[in-house]
Structures are given as C-alpha cells and as structure tokens.
Amino acid sequence: MRMSSLILQTAVRFILPLTFLYAAYAALKGHNGPGGGFIAGLIASVGFCTYRMSYGDRAFHRLLPVHPRWLVFVGLGLAGAVASLPLLFGQPLLRSASTTLHLGGSEVHLVSSMAFDLGLLLVVVGVAVGMISRLGEELDR
Amino acid sequence: MVTAAPYLVLVAVGAPALAGLATMLLPDARRLTRLSLATAGPVASVVLVAIHLGRNGVSPADTPTGTIPWVPSLNLDISFLVDGLGSFFALLIAGMGVIVVPYARAYFGHDAASLARFFPTLGFFTSAMLGVVLADHLLLTVLFWEMTSVSSFLLIGWDRDDADAGKRAMQAFFTTGLGGLALLGGILLFGGHTGIWRWSRLMAEAATISHDGTVVAAFVLMFVGAATKSAQWPLHDWLPGAMKAPTPVSAYLHSATMVKAGVFLLGRMLPAFGALALWLPLLVSIGAVTMLLGAVLALSQDNLKRMFAYTTVSHLGLLVAMYGLGGASTTEGVRTIHWDLTQIASHALYKAPLFLVVGALAHLVGSTRVAQLHGLWNRPGAGTKAAAAVLLLSGYALAGGPGTVSFIAKELFFAATDHATAAHPLLAVVGVMAIAAAACNVAIFVRLAATVFGLRSGVGDASDTPDATHREPDSWSFMLWAPAAALIALQYLGGLVPTLWNRTFSGIEANVHDEAFADGLPWAWEPFLHPGMPLLMSMVAISAGTALGFSRWMRGDLVDVHARIWPATYRGILQGGHRLFHSLQTGHLRHYLVVVFSVLTLCIGWAAWADPAMLRPPAGMDPFEYPAGLLLGAVVCAAAIALPMVTERVVRVLVLGASGFAVVGLYLVYQAPDLALTQLMFEIISVILFLLVLRLLPRPDHRPRIRVLPRLALASVVGISIGWMTLLAGHAVDNRAEDAPTLGKFFEAHSLEGSEMTDGRGGEGRNVVNVILVDFRGFDTLGEITVLATAVLGVWSMLPGRRRHREEEDLAVDTGQGAQP
Numbered sequence: 018m019r020m021s022s023l024i025l026q027t028a029v030r031f032i033l034p035l036t037f038l039y040a041a042y043a044a045l046k047g048h049n050g051p052g053g054g055f056i057a058g059l060i061a062s063v064g065f066c067t068y069r070m071s072y073g074d075r076a077f078h079r080l081l082p083v084h085p086r087w088l089v090f091v092g093l094g095l096a097g098a099v100a101s102l103p104l105l106f107g108q109p110l111l112r113s114a115s116t117t118l119h120l121g122g123s124e125v126h127l128v129s130s131m132a133f134d135l136g137l138l139l140v141v142v143g144v145a146v147g148m149i150s151r152l153g154e155e156l157d158r
Numbered sequence: 159m160v161t162a163a164p165y166l167v168l169v170a171v172g173a174p175a176l177a178g179l180a181t182m183l184l185p186d187a188r189r190l191t192r193l194s195l196a197t198a199g200p201v202a203s204v205v206l207v208a209i210h211l212g213r214n215g216v217s218p219a220d221t222p223t224g225t226i227p228w229v230p231s232l233n234l235d236i237s238f239l240v241d242g243l244g245s246f247f248a249l250l251i252a253g254m255g256v257i258v259v260p261y262a263r264a265y266f267g268h269d270a271a272s273l274a275r276f277f278p279t280l281g282f283f284t285s286a287m288l289g290v291v292l293a294d295h296l297l298l299t300v301l302f303w304e305m306t307s308v309s310s311f312l313l314i315g316w317d318r319d320d321a322d323a324g325k326r327a328m329q330a331f332f333t334t335g336l337g338g339l340a341l342l343g344g345i346l347l348f349g350g351h352t353g354i355w356r357w358s359r360l361m362a363e364a365a366t367i368s369h370d371g372t373v374v375a376a377f378v379l380m381f382v383g384a385a386t387k388s389a390q391w392p393l394h395d396w397l398p399g400a401m402k403a404p405t406p407v408s409a410y411l412h413s414a415t416m417v418k419a420g421v422f423l424l425g426r427m428l429p430a431f432g433a434l435a436l437w438l439p440l441l442v443s444i445g446a447v448t449m450l451l452g453a454v455l456a457l458s459q460d461n462l463k464r465m466f467a468y469t470t471v472s473h474l475g476l477l478v479a480m481y482g483l484g485g486a487s488t489t490e491g492v493r494t495i496h497w498d499l500t501q502i503a504s505h506a507l508y509k510a511p512l513f514l515v516v517g518a519l520a521h522l523v524g525s526t527r528v529a530q531l532h533g534l535w536n537r538p539g540a541g542t543k544a545a546a547a548v549l550l551l552s553g554y555a556l557a558g559g560p561g562t563v564s565f566i567a568k569e570l571f572f573a574a575t576d577h578a579t580a581a582h583p584l585l586a587v588v589g590v591m592a593i594a595a596a597a598c599n600v601a602i603f604v605r606l607a608a609t610v611f612g613l614r615s616g617v618g619d620a621s622d623t624p625d626a627t628h629r630e631p632d633s634w635s636f637m638l639w640a641p642a643a644a645l646i647a648l649q650y651l652g653g654l655v656p657t658l659w660n661r662t663f664s665g666i667e668a669n670v671h672d673e674a675f676a677d678g679l680p681w682a683w684e685p686f687l688h689p690g691m692p693l694l695m696s697m698v699a700i701s702a703g704t705a706l707g708f709s710r711w712m713r714g715d716l717v718d719v720h721a722r723i724w725p726a727t728y729r730g731i732l733q734g735g736h737r738l739f740h741s742l743q744t745g746h747l748r749h750y751l752v753v754v755f756s757v758l759t760l761c762i763g764w765a766a767w768a769d770p771a772m773l774r775p776p777a778g779m780d781p782f783e784y785p786a787g788l789l790l791g792a793v794v795c796a797a798a799i800a801l802p803m804v805t806e807r808v809v810r811v812l813v814l815g816a817s818g819f820a821v822v823g824l825y826l827v828y829q830a831p832d833l834a835l836t837q838l839m840f841e842i843i844s845v846i847l848f849l850l851v852l853r854l855l856p857r858p859d860h861r862p863r864i865r866v867l868p869r870l871a872l873a874s875v876v877g878i879s880i881g882w883m884t885l886l887a888g889h890a891v892d893n894r895a896e897d898a899p900t901l902g903k904f905f906e907a908h909s910l911e912g913s914e915m916t917d918g919r920g921g922e923g924r925n926v927v928n929v930i931l932v933d934f935r936g937f938d939t940l941g942e943i944t945v946l947a948t949a950v951l952g953v954w955s956m957l958p959g960r961r962r963h964r965e966e967e968d969l970a971v972d973t974g975q976g977a978q979p
Contacts, residue, residue: 047928062839111933131932136943
C-alpha cells in the first residue's frame, strides 16, 4: 500500500515533525489541558501512518526500527506496573501519588498517573501502527 | 494468641509435598537419595503430629489449634482441628505413606523415570489428604478435598500410553469432582445460613442447629460429596476403574486413604447432623446397598485388583452404614456405634496388604488373574511363598476370621445392627445384608485359599500358567511383600493381644456406646465365652460363606450394570456440548450480534420494568439549547439510515466516516475539544484500517438472505435504548451528594481537589476527561488497553502472510533457487 505522490511526500516531511511535536505536547499537557495519552497516541499514529503511506515499508522501518509489538509490551507493562505499584505500599490498585518539582522558579506538578498515561500512549501507537503496517504488508505482497 | 501449634501442624501437612517436590531436583539416577527424601516427608508428618499430640494431647472436637491468618477479607484462615478423628486419620495417612514409598521403589524397580515422576505426585496427594483430615475451616477442607481429586486423577492416568487409563482417570475425576462441587455447595449453603464456617464451632453448637429445609439441603449436598468420594452406589463404578493406576497407588489412595475421605467427612458430620431425621435412612440405605452389591460383584471377579476394589466398595458401604446407624445413638441413645475408628483402621490394615501383595504377585508370578494363581504355594521361590502367605493371611482378615481385629470389628457392626433392630425392626434387613456381604467375603477367602493350595475347588487349574515372564529379582524384591507383612501383622497383633491396640485407640475413639465392649477390643476367645446375636451372625456368615466358596455358584464374570452409567453420561455430555456449541457458535458475526443485542435489550427492559422512573425524561434538559447540535444529530441519523442501503463496501466506509465526522462536530458544538480531537484521530485511523481490511477481504459470492424487518426492529430498539440510557446516565441525580448531584458535576468538582466523598483525594489534574481516563476510571482503561493489545496480537498471529513469506524464503535458501516462483 503506497501512494507515492510527490506532493504527499513533501508535505509529510513537514507534517511528521509537527505531529510528533503536537503529540508530545498533548501527552505532557494532558493532565491539565486538552490532550492526554490516548489522544497523543492517536496523533502520533496518524503521523506514522501517513509517513508509511507516502514513503513505503522500507523507509518506515528506518523511522521506527523496533517492531511495534515492543511498544505494546512496554506500554502495557508500564501501565500495569504503575497500576499495581500502590499494592506494595498497602494502597488500593491505581492509587496515584504526586510530587511537585521546583525547576528554576517554575513549579512542575508530577502525578504518577502521568506514567500510566505514557503507557497508554505506547499501547495506542503500537496497536494502531502495528495493525496498519501488518495489513499493509499483506497488501504489498 | 500466637502459638507454635498451628505452624507445627501446617509443616506436618506440607512436609510430604515439599519432600516430593525436592526429589525433582535430584538427577534421575540418584534413586537411594530420592527414596530417602521421599520417605522423609511422611515420616516428618508422623513425627510432627506425634509431637503435637505429645505436647497438647488429643484436643476435644470443639477446640481448634490456633489460627494462621490467610485471607482475612474472606474470613478465611488456616486453622487445624487435631481431635481424635483428625489425628487418627492423619497418622493413618502419613503412616501408610511411609510404607508405600519404599514399596513403590520395589514396584517400579529400575524404572528411574517413573520413580522421578511418582514421588512428587504422591507427596502432593499425601499433603492434600492430611489437609482434608486436619483442616478446621470448612472451605479449607474443600480446598484440600479438590487437591486429592486432582492427584487421584494424575495417579490413575499414570500410564500415559494407555488410553483406557486416561478415560478411567477422567471418570474418577468427573465423579469425585462432581461430589466436590456438591460438597462446596452444601458448605456454602450451610455456612451462609447458619454463619458456622468451622468444624470446631459446628461441634460446639451441634445441639442448637435447627433442622430446617436449608440445613437438610446442605446436609444432602455434603453427603453427595462424601458418597462420591467413597464410591457409594450408584456412582461406585469409578473405583474399580481406578485400578488402572499402578499398584502402590491402588493400595494407598484407592483402598486405605483417599476413598476413606468420604467416610471421614461423615464421621465429622455425625455429631452435628446425626440427629437429622434423614441421616439414618439415607446413609443406611445407600451404605447397605453398596455393601451387598460390592461383595457380590467382588466374588465373581477374575482379576485380583478388581476383586479387591469391589470388596473395598463393599467395606466403604459398611462404613457409611455404620455412621448411618450411629445417627440413632445421638437421637435415641441407642448403642449403635462403637469404636468406629477401629473399624476403619481394621479395613486399612488388611486391604492395603492385599493390594500390595497383588503388586508383588504381578512381578513375581507375572499375572494378577485369580485363575493363574493355581497352586501358587507349591511354586519355587522364597519371595513367591512369602507373597502367598501374606495373601492368605490378609484374605483371612478380609473374611473376618477369629483372631483378627477384623473379626472384632465385624462383631461391633453386627452388634450395632442388632441394637438398631431392637429400636427399629425394619433395620433387621441391614443385619441380613451385612451377613450376606460377610458371607461373600468369606467365600472369596475360601476360593483364594483353595486356588493357592491347588485344590480342585479352587479357580482355574494347574495348566493355567501366566505367559508373561516375571522380572529378575533385585535387592529390593523383598520390599514387595515385607510392607504388606508388617501391616497384616498388626491385624493379628490387635486381634490376639488387644492390649496395645486398646491403649492406642481408647484415647481417640469418640463414639463409645456399647458397654459389652467397654474395655475396648476383647481378647480373641472372649466373644465365644459370651455368645449373643453378633456371634451368631458371624457364625452364620462364616458357615454360609465357606459353603458358597466351595460351591460352583457365582463363578462367572458378573457384569456390573452401573458400569454403563459413566459411558452414557460422558457421551451425553459430549454430544450435548457439541450441539450447544454449534447452535451458538455459527461463525457468523451477525448471529452473535443478534444474541448480544437481544440479551442487552432484555436486561435494559427488565431494569426499566423494575424502575419505571427510567422511562421519564430527566429534569433540567433543554433539547433546543444548541440548534447546530440538532442539525449534526440529524446528519448522524441520516448516515445511519443510509448505511444499510448502500451495497458497495467502500461507500459504506465513507458513509460511516460521515457519521463519525458529524460526531466530531457535535463534540465541538458542545465544547469538548478533547473528545473532538480524539474522535477525529480515531476516524482517520479507522477509515485507513477499514480500507486496508476491505481490500484483503474476499468478495462475497452472494448476499446472504436476511429478513430485514426483525433486524430493523432490533437495531432500532437497541439504538434508542442505548441512547436513552446514555442520556439518563448523564443526568442521573444522586441526592446524597448535595454539592455534586450528577456525574458531570462530581467529576468537575473532584478532578483537581478531593472532598469528603473521595476521602480527600482528587485526580490532581484540570483536564476532567483525562483524569477520568487515567484516575477515576483507570481500571477501565487498563482493561481497554489489554483488549487492544490482545486484538493486535490476533492480527499479527492470524494473518498468515508473513510467516508463509518467510517459509518460502527459507525454502529458497535451502534449495539454492530463486525467491518466488
């Protein structure tokens, strides 16, 4: 499955960094503003997919050198670990903890559920990219 | 109160399993070390139980050893009850374990792999069985009970190459497992109804338990559990089938210990349930029928193992009937039960040697058929002669001949039926059945003896010689018959010189009702000095049995009609399951959807019927707040209606996409940028996925003929009710929370800061949607990403393309040819 049009290829060159940047922004900002791991994951997936559609399988493997299953495994493991970590401290499942960092005048409020969000992001990217590239491979043959 | 006692008992229970597991670490060749380690487990159990008894004495039935907390939230803890019944069974089980382990070494001989597999399983069983008899918590008993079923399954199906052994193992597991479920049900019913979850409390409050319907139902269920485990009629067929197991297993599990678990359970239940009106008729009828049926079937068997299996069935019936009669002693004060543990021990002490010696004969003679034992006594070999002697001595105890404990035990049972008959004349039938069963046992012994000595009245003749060549004796061969000799010696020791037996058992026997035997077992000659009904019954049985043994009657292979129950049940289950599967799993997604949606609609309809308030529109709703929203809603509806009308798949995807983008617009109108963004991204990805999948799908040859109207109706009902439910959920008002009555208000209020409602904890984020996703409904999200991961695993593994591709490449490399044809 490849749509090798010059316009798309050129556009994707500019769009891809922007999607990733926006995905990162949405993921980091997510707990307090519009965004979140799920959305960020979807945004990043759309970026990956357009890149794969315009440049093909080989180039896509250079962009994402690991198999998408690792994203799924790591993401699910991270989410599961964050969810079950409180059990070790006698707290219920998924109980979040928070801390505030002081970085040169500005305060950053960190909540443990943000790590859960990151796991969510990885799973979403892994699943979307994995499915689409696997089905795409099937069509390419 | 923290004491060492429960931990001591816990270690005693766990020791055999731990020792068995430890033997797995040894290399196969280290047989002596393996044997010592495996023996150490049950030895440790015996020693620890003895230490416990030495320090604390035999505790009364209502006093458990302390408790070890386990799952406090389920009110489940590890506590043990080391009363007379429990400690007797524990010592019996562990003691038998000590004897069976070296016997197994001799039985399996040089087969190191079998030994390596055998000891862990046996240790697991021993621990499970110890747990059953020592547990105080009812549910703990069930837990160990199921473990014995599992280990029995593993051991019956020991021979992996024998398909029949597998079937028999399944039969045993199915039957006893069914009983285990009934037991669990009975215990849950009883515990839920009365709040009693411990045997000790059950004993303490035995007198106050009301005899209402629930308790009776619970009792019947628990009895089903006990009866299946102890192979009672009509589900006894699994026990003869279990003889497929290696002989050490038959001797240990299926004669001496596991099958007694049901009898043990009845012994536990007697003080509490013995007063139920149903107790005596139920137990006595089932037990007596089993007793007679087993004895008659045993007499006509040709295979020694099956013969002794049926005598085990018979004796288990006797034990159940014994406890059944015991019910009269609790209600009416009739002296119907006396020294029940002696009865149980007596059976174990002659039945285990019988099985052990059958295993020895299989090795020494090469056959377990009765006919091929003809003239065994005159065959060469010291081991053969010893085995024959043990066989005859054990057979004599089986017959209940004078001079054995078994004789006195039979007297005790006859005395109980005699006393019971005095109270209820109808029970005279049980006495007659007991005489008949005893006569059959005597006849079995007479025939065995005649065969072994080569008499004409024996079974078979001298020409019957086994064709199998027997095994070369090794240095362990004596262990084939020595354990049996040791066990049977106890029978005669107790029967001839009862002092030691009485001293041992008088401390633990709880049911002492008969003053004729007040001092315990009498000396061997005493019953003859005080003749009475029991002695008369014994004499009738012995003379009738001797005559029957020498006669030509009942020599053919009698077929047990109950053997048909299991195959028929098994076939019925398989066929029923097959039909059910094919009627539910059609392989068509549309059928599944119809089922799922129908059930969903029914549930919602039921809820609406129960709470009519659900049918009223929620208050405070203004449908015309945003005209643009109405317009977009109309687009969604139009797309949904158009979807089934178009036939081209790609167009369908686009129509679906149109509805999705209208939803994006709806989110924007109602000021939910997060959701709009998510929906947008989701629509893009799902359109890509759809197009990819559709290109891979084959074109359907024909459109399936579908009746439109019912489906349209179902679809409309589902759509409307789900939509309505969503609307209600958003507006549902909880009057208990004044500041945050609806879900939306609640999440708004608690997303950043907590309140009393959430124990002062908030989600610590300002984005309500995201806080719901990762905090309030975090568990949901965790489940969802697990589903996603599973789905993608399915895509990766079920699409065959890449694997085929690789294989073709490998093939090309192997043959040195081009990649693709």
